[in-house]
Structure formats: C-alpha cells, structure tokens
Amino acid sequence: MDPPDLTVEVKRTYLELTVRAQLEACATDVHSARIERVRDCPCSFFRYLYREVGRNYHWVDRLGWSDVEINAYLSRPGVSIWAMYQGGSPAGYFELSHSAEDGSTEIAYFGLLPDFIGRGLGKLLLARAIDEAWASGATRVWLHTCTLDDPAAMPNYLKRGFRPYKEETYRTTLAVEEAARMKAD
Secondary structure: OOOOOEEEEEEEEEEEEOOHHHOOOOOOOOOOEEEEEEOOOOHHHHHHHHHHHHOOOOOOOOOOOOHHHHHHHHOOOOEEEEEEEEOOEEEEEEEEEEOOOOOEEEEEEEEEOHHHOOOOHHHHHHHHHHHHHHHOOOOEEEEEEEOOOOOOHHHHHHHOOOEEEEEEEEEEEEOHHHHHHHHHO
16 A cells, blocks of 8 residues: 655745846856757657656646647747756756736746756856846746745845745645655755
C-alpha cells in the first residue's frame, strides 16, 4: 500500500516593477551563457523546459496539456518563450505574457534546470526577462513566487528591484516522493 499524499499550505507572493528604473543591475562573471527567443517553439521543447525546470517545485498545471493546447497558448499575441543556453545545453527559460488590456507583462514562468542552479545564471536570466518585458511595451512587469519555489527565488527577485504587492495562501497536495524531495532540499 502506498503512503498517502501530503496536503500542504502554500504562500504565494506577487511582486512587481512599476517603472523600468526600479531594475537593479546585476554583476555576473558568466560570459558563456546566451539567451534567445524560441520562435515556433515545438511542443516537445515547451514540455521539456516546463517539466525539467519545474520538477522540484510542484509545477504540475501544464503537464497534461495536449499539443493542441500548447500550440493554442503559444500562438496567443504577447506570449513568448526565451531559452538560456550554456555550453550549447539548455540551462533555463522564461515565459513572458503581455496583456493588451492593461499593458502589463507577466514573467509567467522562470527558472533554471537543476544542473545549472548555483552558477550565477538566475540573476542574469531574470535581468534579461525584465529587459525583454519592458522592450515589449510593458507598463508594469510582474510575477509571482511561492513557498514551493527554490529558496533563492525570492532573494533574486528582491535584489533585481521587485516589490511585493499581494500575498495569498492556498492548499495543495504533494505526492509523497515530491514532499520528501522538497524536504531534503
């Protein structure tokens, strides 16, 4: 008999930059990384980035998306995928979603593949995501993080100039092996 899944309380924090000048520059000694927009993103690559970057952080919402759902989402105006590569290997990505309604751009997903965490790449990737969001015509750049995300996420956001503007809590269920992995981190 399998052990029961674990229900946990999660705190989600929304953060924003309301003017471009809020972006705090970051010094980095990473010169071998390149970041480029993924045009006509294949569904398999979209799934790979989402699954591998989010596997330790309970990213589950999109795991069941069909090719039709992925293509419909990616074809929406204002949605773009950007991949980071280091030494030719995918190292991370971010996804921007620009809203024509209010002019804001959400950094909808952002993160590094596990093998690339701790190398100084996160601050570089985030700074580029913010730059690209403003370049898309954003009137405000925002994102959210939660207590299931990497512990370095919130400090990175704050160091780049983001300020919290809303918090909420919710409950979610983690599979036993997922809960054990998160506890070990």
